[in-house]
Amino acid sequence: MQLHSVGLFSNLNMNRLLISTILAFNTTVSYSQNKKMAESDSASVKCTYKITYQPDSTNIGSKNTESAFLLIGKTLSLYQYENKIKLDSAIDNNIRNNIQETKISNYPKANFWYRIYKKSSENQVTTIDYIGTKEYAYTETMPLFVWNISSESKNINGYNCRRATTSYAGRVWEAWYTTEIPFSEGPHKFSGLPGLILEIKDVKGYYEFKMSDITFKQNSLINFSNAGISYTTRNDFRKNKDNYEKNYVSIRIAQGGAIYGDEKTMRKIVSDNYNKRNNPIELK
Template sequence: MKLLLNTLMAFFCFSFIQAQVNKDSSDIEVRYNFTFIQDTLDSSSALSEPMVLLTNGKQSIYYSENYKAAVDGFGRKLKDAVKKGDIVEPGTLPRSKVRHNVYKDRDHTYISNYLGQNYYTFESPDQMKWEIDHQKTAVIGGYTCHEATISTGGKNFSAWFTYDIPISDGPYKFRGLPGLILQLSETNNYIRFDLISIHKKKVPIEPKKGILISKEQYLSKRKEYMNDPYQGKINNPEYRKIAEENKKKYNNALE
């Protein structure tokens, strides 16, 4: 039921934003496989999900392919149910492990994510100060790439970008290089973005924003949520033990 309500809320949020913004269109669609290890002490906790970057070099939106498919699929089911007067059944909609999305324009990067049932957006204050090593090259997806490194959010990342696609963009919040990022990984390989495909695609770039807060506020709310996911509704020794174990397990975050 909670998944159903969240999906329904997301559907209406998508619909509302589509009616509000002046839509710009993408030039290309880049698909990445996003891999992350939830518990850095347990390699078996690795999860992966296909992610989509729609970009034109000036604006972009980055989101989970599965989450978008679930929202769109539920929207179609909702319309059919309204027409027929039936109850909405989610059925076999795609399951998403990743619910964040990122919207970028020339000057701003907005990161949005759920904490429980609340959906928050914060502007990333991080400056993308890259160091490029033109001596290191690799071929990824048929494109010659060069390596660049960066330290951000307390983590070190290595990216491979190509001059062949002169779009300064990449997965998640990463951009600022003189070409498209095709692969990116955290030094310990706890977080990775690997190219799946690149295609020309003209579709509207539609930001999906939630309650606007600062990054500091978001990190504080995330800590509160990890400490008490049910926000005081449950408070017994067994629940406290589970919450403490979860904090140890889910110790790897992008921010």
Template sequence: MKKFSILFLLFSVLISAQNNRMIYEYTFRPDSTKVDSLKTEWMYLDISKNGSKYYSKSTFESDSIVNESIKKQMAAGMKSISVSRNQRGGEVSYEVEKSYPDYKTNLISRVGNDSYKVLEDRKLNWKILPYKMKIGEFNAQNATTDFAGRKWTAWFTTDVPVLDGPYKFSGLPGLIVEISDATGSHKMELKGIKKLKEIKEEELNAQGKDIPFTKKKPIEVNRQQYIKQLKQYENDPVQGMREIMNQPNSKIKVNINGQEFTDPKDVLRALEQNAREEMKKNNNKIELQP
């Protein structure tokens, strides 16, 4: 017991003294009508002394590639910026940020051509149960909660002195190592912990240009305002693109899954068709009630 206490103390010092990355495997079924639509995404939960950030590895890497391509085109003085939609990669485009020690939680979500920062105003009410088991190398305990229209079952460990977890989940006396919803549609499993240096995300300097499909500074809204934006997007998924293309001297070339479009009417038609197909296939979101 004494040996365990010493190891635990040393690990506490390490994890509080530097940044750590919790690596989760996120398995989800985007289309509730298709049992075989199961997908997997590697997610990062980066933890620092001031808070955490949860995001997709693939989307982060794809955004970096797109930004580098745009910077090279702008440096070369190209008047027409080419953005390949299939470079975005990653099925998960949202991010979740939490601040410590108050655990204030914000969703960073892309809707159309805009990005929104949404403060979460719903509290997680956990019911900690006596059930325990070993998950990987961790001693874990069971807890349940209802959130955003789903019933969730979590396993957390006090072996790691972090009171956080993937997505918006936190508030348990330890790190969440596994969490899944009652339907089996969404599941997040901790697969590794990595020490890392601080990562400073570089913002794209678009030199005043509104370039589609690029990561933008999010607009801060409350949850009701965000729901309104979601409904507007569902009704007209190319509204933002239409506004960009109506600007003077605006020329946009879009590549969607290998097919290039330059004529404004073709661009809007292709983007709307693609957006509606994606919405139809993505009917089983992690939040049934945003």
């Protein structure tokens, strides 16, 4: 599989590089063995959140929007991004049909690849995210948030909501939740309030999650399986992911992988992209 030219990469971010890597190397990577686990639950609620975010804190023009789904079942919930689902199905479809789609720009642009499973009855939050093309999982124990509930209230889309604030991973968050929807849930890892979070934003305005749709139907199945996933801890994951993104070119060379175009240009692109993504949801 060949890519047209390096010029193509000039406006692409790290994730774009990863797609190309997935396409080029359908490799299986060894992972630390852990207990095989599979669990499924049927969702009774589907929430769609619109996320407005600014990946580069120095450039307000980098502001963008994406959609994410939160499926809530009895014992399991899943939070994942619409564009990642679209990207997965596009890649699957092309691999299955052996379509050699080489223009990366023809794939959906997905900026958030992670997904989060919450098992509230077991107080577990499991995040599955990528380093390169490889999936890693880490589990955190609830409660993750200490919420300060204020007496302020407002009506959001016909639901009476109350305000609560918390600080988490370097940001102060302001949430609006409703006790009328009986789930201690929210977008991303957010949870632990006596009702569903309809809106949450960081006070500096870099991230904002707003519920755009909610439907109550027994429709989707939430499947959790750890097959092919390596377990790690949050700290190790963050350290390694940062290291990988910063040193993508060197790591690929060390792995004996192909680099598109000349090494110096690639290094520059990778380092530019790294610097532009200076504002993740979780700062520390």
